[in-house]
Amino acid sequence: MNAVFLNCLDQMALPSFHSLRAFESVSRLGNIAAAAAELHVTSGAISQQLRALQLSLGLDLFEKRGRRLVLTERGAALQKSVGIAMQQISGSIREISADAYSTAAKATLTVSVPSVFGTTWLAARIFRFLDANPDIRMQMRTAVDFEEVDWRDVDVAIVYGNPPWAGFWWRILHSIHASPVCSPQLLRGPNGIREPRDVLHHRLLHEDDGDQWRRWLTEARVPHTVQSDIYFDNFAMVLQAARDGHGVALTNDIISFRDLDEGRLVQPLALGIASARSYYCICHEEGLANPVIARFVDWLVDQASRSSG
Numbered sequence: 001m002n003a004v005f006l007n008c009l010d011q012m013a014l015p016s017f018h019s020l021r022a023f024e025s026v027s028r029l030g031n032i033a034a035a036a037a038e039l040h041v042t043s044g045a046i047s048q049q050l051r052a053l054q055l056s057l058g059l060d061l062f063e064k065r066g067r068r069l070v071l072t073e074r075g076a077a078l079q080k081s082v083g084i085a086m087q088q089i090s091g092s093i094r095e096i097s098a099d100a101y102s103t104a105a106k107a108t109l110t111v112s113v114p115s116v117f118g119t120t121w122l123a124a125r126i127f128r129f130l131d132a133n134p135d136i137r138m139q140m141r142t143a144v145d146f147e148e149v150d151w152r153d154v155d156v157a158i159v160y161g162n163p164p165w166a167g168f169w170w171r172i173l174h175s176i177h178a179s180p181v182c183s184p185q186l187l188r189g190p191n192g193i194r195e196p197r198d199v200l201h202h203r204l205l206h207e208d209d210g211d212q213w214r215r216w217l218t219e220a221r222v223p224h225t226v227q228s229d230i231y232f233d234n235f236a237m238v239l240q241a242a243r244d245g246h247g248v249a250l251t252n253d254i255i256s257f258r259d260l261d262e263g264r265l266v267q268p269l270a271l272g273i274a275s276a277r278s279y280y281c282i283c284h285e286e287g288l289a290n291p292v293i294a295r296f297v298d299w300l301v302d303q304a305s306r307s308s309g
Contacts, residue, residue, distance in 0.1 A: 015053050022049035023061065024086050027079040030068045106134075107292045112141040112149045112157040116236045117279060120255050122158070125303055129296070136292060146282065155293050156283045158300070163280065170282045171297070173304040176252045176275035178212060181265045183245035193248070193268040196220035203247030205238045206231045212250050216273050239265075254279070 025035035026046065036043040054061055061075035071079055113122055118140065130138065143149045146165055149157045163170050182202070186193055191201035200222070204213045210226040217224040232238050239256065242249040243264050252275070259265040281300050287293045 015056050016049075019049040019053040019056075020082050021086070022046050023053055024079065024082045026050065026062070026069060027071055027075065028083070030070070032069065106137045108137050108139060109292055109296055110139045110141065110153055110155050111296070112143045112154045112159075114144040114158065114160055114279075115142040115234070116239065116255055117158060117160070118142065119236065120258055124258065129299055133295065136296075149282075151284070155287060155290075156281065156296055156300075159280055159282055161277050161280065165282060167285060168282050169285050169288060170280045171301055173279045173281050173300065174252075174254050175278045176254070177272040178216065178250040178252050178275055179267055179272040180216070180248050180269050181251050181256050181260070181267050182242055182248045184263065184266050185245045186248065187266065187268055196269055196271065197222045199248050199269075200224065203230075204228055205241050205247040205249040207233070207235045207238050212273070212275075216250060216271070219273050220269075220271055 022035060022039065022045075025038050026032055029035050029038065032043050032046045032050075036046045039046070050062070059074050060072055061078060062069040063072055064070075126138070130136065141150070141154060143157065144160050146157070146159045146161050149159065151157075158173065180193070180199055182193065186202060191198065193199055193202070196217070197220075199217075204210070204226060206213065206228050209231070210228060213226050214224065217226065232241075235251075235255070238249045239251065239259065241247060242251075243259065250273075252272075253260065256265055256267075260267060281297055281304075283293055283297060288297065
């Protein structure tokens with residue numbers, strides 16, 4: 001007899017989700033009108049769902065006490081299970097919705113930038129772009145020259161060089177004029193830098209073969225034979241050596257803006273020389289058809305036009 005009964009229970013059709021949802025709301029709020037307001041349906045619809053549920057179960061789930069509906073013992077047992085199930089369903093929906101937004105709704109933009117330009121100029125601005133564009137996530141790469149950029153992976157690049165580049169769109173971001181910078185300590189003492197020839201009392205810091213310093217000294221009318229005991233292939237190392245007082249570097253206010261503004265470096269002499277290369281924003285010609293790429297490129301050009309610092 002018990003086996004037959006249990007088999008009948010197994011084959012019993014489950015109540016509808018709508019009726020269980022109405023039951024959970026009424027059991028929690030104790031009032032049909034309140035449940036109707038919460039679920040955005042009429043009170044008549046809630047009453048109909050409760051009747052259908054109780055008929056399908058063959059049980060009374062509520063008893064009326066004044067204006068409130070109070071759960072029966074069996075109703076309370078059902079409410080506990082249904083309440084847990086509703087919380088789990090709501091939690092799962094919130095979780096998968098959040099995951100879908102974070103992965104599907106965000107477009108990934110891969111950007112290549114010279115490391116020193118990225119850490120000095122771009123880093124001061126890029127987080128404002130991300131805050132204003134929550135639908136974009138970024139991956140940053142580092143490269144200086146056009147030839148170093150892996151264009152199979154990169155959407156937009158900032159490079160230090162000269163066009164043309166076949167098959168690519170480009171726009172100049174900054175023209176470069178290089179002036180001497182150094183630690184404030186190099187302004188003091190008998191060898192303090194006060195006029196152009198004073199730089200020869202100090203190590204001239206190079207990223208190239210010394211050509212920029214030769215051009216600057218020629219422009220300053222300083223007789224010279226530029227020699228150095230150290231060369232760097234990374235301009236970030238040149239700047240750090242200058243900050244530490246190891247010599248004088250030639251750089252521009254785009255790269256050294258924050259150091260100059262915060263006093264780590266000073267510009268002892270105003271004379272500057274035009275660099276043979278400039279900073280450019282580049283992307284594939286067809287890339288501008290992508291609204292995410294176009295948005296970032298327009299933002300970069302706008303930021304570069306606002307100020308040199």
